[in-house]
Amino acid sequence: MAEKESENLENKFFSNVVPGRVKKILCQPCSSKNTQTVAEVFCSTCDEFQCTECSNLHTTHAFLRNHKLVNAKEVKTKPGSIDMKGLDQCDEHQKVLEFFCEGENQLCCSTCAIVVHRKCHSVVEIQRIAGRSASTRSELKVKLQEAREKAVTVVKYTKLSKEQLDQDVKEVTLKIRRVRDDVMKMFDELEVSVSKDAESFKTETLDKLTRKQSNSEKHIADATKSLETIDNVHQNGTSSQQFILEQRMKKQVDELSSNVDKEYQRLETVTVSFDFDETLKLPPLSIVNYVPGQLTLKYSVPEAVKPKTPVDPIVKFTKITSIDLKQTGDDTKEPLYSGLDFLPDGRLIAVDNKNGKCLIYNEKLKTVGSYQLSYMPQSVVAVSEEEAAITSANKYKIDFLRVSKSNEITLIRTCEVKTEYDSICLKDERHFVAGTQDDTRPVHIVSLSGEEKDFSISFPNKKYPSDTSACTYIGYSDKVVLTDRIEHTVYIYDIKSNTRVVVKDDQINEPWGVAVGPSDCILVCSNKTHTIVQISQTGRVLSSYKLDMKHPYRVCVSKNKSLLAVSSNLNGGTKLQLLQVTY
Template sequence: MAEIGAVYYGGKGQNVKNICSSDAVPGRIEQKLCQPCLSKDIQTEADVFCSTCDEFQCTECSNVHNTHAFLRNHKLVNVKEVKPKLVSFDMKGLDQCDQHQKVLEFFCEDENQLCCSTCAIVDHRKCNSVVEIQKIAGRYASASYQLKVKLQEVTEKGEKVVQCTKLSKEQLDQDVKEIPLTIRRMRDNVMKMFDDLEVSVPKDAESFKTETLDKLTRKQSNSEKLAAEATKSLETIDNVYQNGTPSQQFILEHRMKKQVDELSSNVDKECQRLETVTVSFNFDETLKLPPLPISDYVPGQLTLAYSVSEAVKPVAPVDPIFKLTKITSIDLKQAGDDMEEPLYTGLDFLSDGRLVAVDRFNMKCLIYNEKLEKVGSYQLSYRPQSVVAVSEEEVAITSDDRHFVVGTIDDTTPVRIVSQSGEEKDFRVDFPDKKYPIATSACTYIRNSDKVVLTDRYEHTVYIYDIRTDTRIVVKDDKIKQPGGVTVGPSNSILVCSIETDSIVQISQTGRVLSSYKLDMRFPRYVLVSRDKSIVTNACLGENRLQTFKITY
């Protein structure tokens, strides 16, 4: 089994290369951006911090302190001398363990649970990966947006329920009061009804007959014309095919096609509206009965019903559609010690924002900073296929004969899990009995909803498998042609490379295509998301590129 697209499912794996430590790789610093520039949607590294303005500034923006006299007493400090502020916030018990009333300090990645010190020792001592929260807090994508969306939905639905129940109570009281009045009105109107019946019903029936006869006459006339035109056209066709030249026959076919289609469409419409019209008047059977005691016969019916108002029907949640704005782009060229032109087949973000990539053709692992400046390069002894950042200092690199998690090549089980001990186990999903050769499929795992996403390049299809229910959604769309790399984006939507259309496509977990972003690179193959940023690379010899994008809603 060999890996196609690695997904970090839990644990550090066995094939971990400790190549990203502070001593081994230069360039890992916390970058602070100029806040005035950010307000203009420009990313510039800050050089100083103004404690009076309480903001980081670049050299150009900080020069305003020398221009205006009232700003000259502001204290400017070199950004490297600024120490991070620790802000105390009352969590009102949310940071306390429900069972032991201790502060939650640990997180069990195996069971996806928060732990206090007692939980970690008693309940999770056999788990493979229990880590300190403060060390991994920056690694996970923020879920605040999803939480706020759900809470907003709860608030709106709660308010709708309150409003609906108030209206229902008022309506119920009014309906009960109306019943006696309805009966009295009926008693007064029954006698008048029969007086009016003899006059109104025949009059209405006559009007209906006149109106209907007009419609039927027009329908008959239209159909006769259509039939006559069709007969005439048939005669013309027979004439030309018996006496005309091949050129005349060819011209006739093309000239008649539109006319025949129109005739066919019109006659189909008439056929769909065929009706048989009748007129009758019959009394309700109950009115033919002799008078009976009210206990035996009630000339009416009390209806008790529940209905759902349009205003309070549940509304399907709206998936946020985001845009990609290019930040940086570099061309991947053959370096002096490279054997071939680079081909990046694996990407991942480290927790401090740096990018780790593996070059399959030149057997290298490379590190880039946020400006896509190369800050580290490591020669490997094998051809790598993919890479996963396990922690700030460790990555796992997979190759054709070394694997960590998930994708397979030429195997009927395209996605698997590998434990820390090296044992393999399958997802409980009924995958199709199909083998995917290398570069024909990719996969990712959505942890929050326990779903596996699999692409089939030459079927132009994206599959979304629900592990909990063993069901799948099949996504086919004109925007998705030769799907390649796939990853989990903001709000747990799915981003997939559409190789043939040179674009990135956003898909919801329900399989709805939300948006498509056209790239200025050919054949995009691999895509990755980290917080509000995305990285894309392609596989086009002579035009290889690596690009970063800002994600906005």
């Protein structure tokens, strides 16, 4: 059957074979128009056999000239490829998708590129940009696999608990019936009695679960209402009113947190069983007064099937190396590293705001590459294996630099934007999350081609001047984290629910740089306490690590979450440090 399918596939591209005749290869574009024309060439990029007239498009259009054409007679069969189930075909022209318009964020076939996007200046071949998504795709797959496994576990143990509860209750009845043949009357009464207790327990247990759900939903409502009250008083109330509210709500918040924690820790599996006594004797009393066995009703969590309660691990840091950032011969000022990020291969990329430089460091914090910029850079983010993007102060643009494996840095392109951006990080393969300057929408979504749009978040009507805030994004849970240096506050915005958590703590003083750490925890530079503060996604301060440097300023974490880099902004003593991350 497989041979037959192979033959049919081959006949789609070759004319019918007649004894004594030479097999002819037909032009695929012409065949799609019900015209039979002998193919002269095969284009491996288009993945098509083409006649002379159809192949002439490769010389007419510049973006098709680098396609590889070979004589059709030298190709015995059409090269095989993965069955994409039609996903690699243009919906309108039913041709292979070969190009991508970065300006309009659209996949294109050759016809689309020629007819629809002929005026676009950012049409590139897919094979040239396909590699840039490798690291992001890997991270997405890991997170999706983790999410799927956790969801499967929830479904598994929920179904198991329900099935086990029902099965146990039925087993009680079946167990009793096996003995009932010997003592019919007693076991008739026993069945009624024990089954009634088991059903009663089942009903009671379901009631408890319903109440537990109802209590948790009330906790959600109470927390949401309290957050709205705090935000309202914080934004519109006087300082006295804010103080009064904080004091009045301390007990209420502590009580709510305590109640939620208790419910959170009570993950149990309900089982019901019935066992007979070792020696069964027929009693002279009624079954109501004597039961020849014991009905055991209990909650238990067997180790083999125990669901894991989510626990926020405490991150630990160990200093690997540290360097002093001093003014060198070609520097006009003492360096200030306002942006840091790790490339996928572990190299560290940094931007020097004061001297307009982009630098590359190896794993020992040795400078291996440098590039002079014509402006003051603000932040940097690794886009792919060999590409980085830089935001600039007082400039409405994002520069894209190529960082080769040999540490050569070159400017690839400049993306014009309508907003001044400070901090920047990746949202997904095609978009950034960028912190704005002096804008009531403190965080924007920016595509790699420069398109800007807002998050669906109700931000307070507040602007952040330069160097007063930084942002990052937690992709797995779709949350935006924003630091407020002036208010000594960290905000965690949940995109899906349009809610936020306000984090204030004595350990957080002038929070500046922020990054996502292991298990998607939040790592914040606390400038005045000279520490890295670890915060959970729920807003709980988990730990604080005292750094061997003053005034930490910017922070980043490697792609595998094993390394952390942090820079300082102390005049006359700036440093760059590399730390090992464990948990």
